[in-house]
Amino acid sequence: MSITAGQVIKCKAAVAWEAGKPLVIEEVEVAPPQENEVRLQILFTALCHSDVYFWEAKGQKPLFPRIFGHEAGGYAAADSLDILQPATxxxxxxxxxxxxxxxxxxxxxxxxxxxxxxxxxxxxxxxxVLARIRINAFRVELARESYQDLLALAAASVDAEAGVGNAVYMLPSFYNHDCDPNAHILCIQNAEARLKALHDVEEGEELRICYIDASMGHDARQTLLSKGFGFQCNCLRCLSRD
Incomplete structure (x- = not known):
């Protein structure tokens, strides 16, 4: 359990006090995570076009002070796993x-x-902790080639037993399953997880990954998903009993 769990913490932030004015690096207080929230140790961040738009406050009601930089990278403490669904x-x-x-x-x-x-x-x-790791962990398979033909690459890595371990990635753990996925998670060169579309994705379409080997038959998939993940799959592929 993190020594800061449930506590207010202090950290550095770039604070915008006025529209268009330089950001000020200062110490701020951060409240503990609420329901369905998780505390992250931020390693790096940057300003996107949305941040700049609200910082300039042109054609809108100014709202300051505020902290920008919602596109960030970091890691979560072990106790943050509580937000993930546990296995039975x-x-x-x-x-x-x-x-x-x-x-x-x-x-x-x-x-x-x-x-x-x-x-x-x-x-x-x-x-x-182990119950959450068991149902949310991803097999880490190091792919040293390009993203081309990801399904074949993933299958080849499984056949060659190229997995080097398992890891829990907080955000990818929230992707829903589909036996006909439109995205795939792969590790390129290291244990950094990358999400790549398997085909064109329509605007607003949910990104879905396959939790198991998609090449298995209908009954085998249903059995594995039920015993391993605790749900019955009702994706279009399963409904057609493909």
């Missing part, structure tokens, strides 16, 4: 996790890490 855990899974937790705590003790330092590492915290 069987008693056997929980039993295995508890055994793993015991081994983990024992390893920490041998490394001279105090009980106070790992006080957060309870059975409830550990199982909740």
């Amino acid at each position: 855990l069987s008693p056997l899974m929980i039993s295995e996790m508890v055994e793993e937790l015991g081994l983990l705590r024992s390893s920490f003790t041998k490394a001279n890490i105090t009980d106070k330092q790992i006080a957060f590492l309870t059975k409830t915290w550990y199982t909740n």
Whole structure:
């Protein structure tokens, strides 16, 4: 659990106090995340055309002070996983996790890490985190080629067992599933997730990815999605029993 969880924090921000005036770097207070929100450690940000439009405040009612830079990059603390849907855990899974937790705590003790330092590492915290990782983690497959023919590239990486691990990406975790997806998540050169359209996407069309191997038959897909993700797929492909 982050030591700042549920607390107001202070950080640096570029604040706009007046329309068209230079931004001022100063310390601001940030309230803790509310329901369906997550706190991110921002590493870099930039101003887009929308930011400049509201900063200039031309033809609109000025609203200041305000902080721009909604297109940002950063990372989330482990406790932010609470916003993600957890998997349904069987008693056997929980039993295995508890055994793993015991081994983990024992390893920490041998490394001279105090009980106070790992006080957060309870059975409830550990199982909740793993339940969310289990259903939201992406297989990291390093593709060193171009984006061309992504479906074939992804299939080849699976056949070659090119996966190097699993990772949780907060925003991609909110993409919905479709057995006939219009987008695919791929890792290029490193563990940075990239989303690429598989074909032309209409304006306003939802971006959808496939959680499983889309080449499987209807019944196999339904079984895997039900047992692994807890839902029955009703995409157009499944409704046609393709």
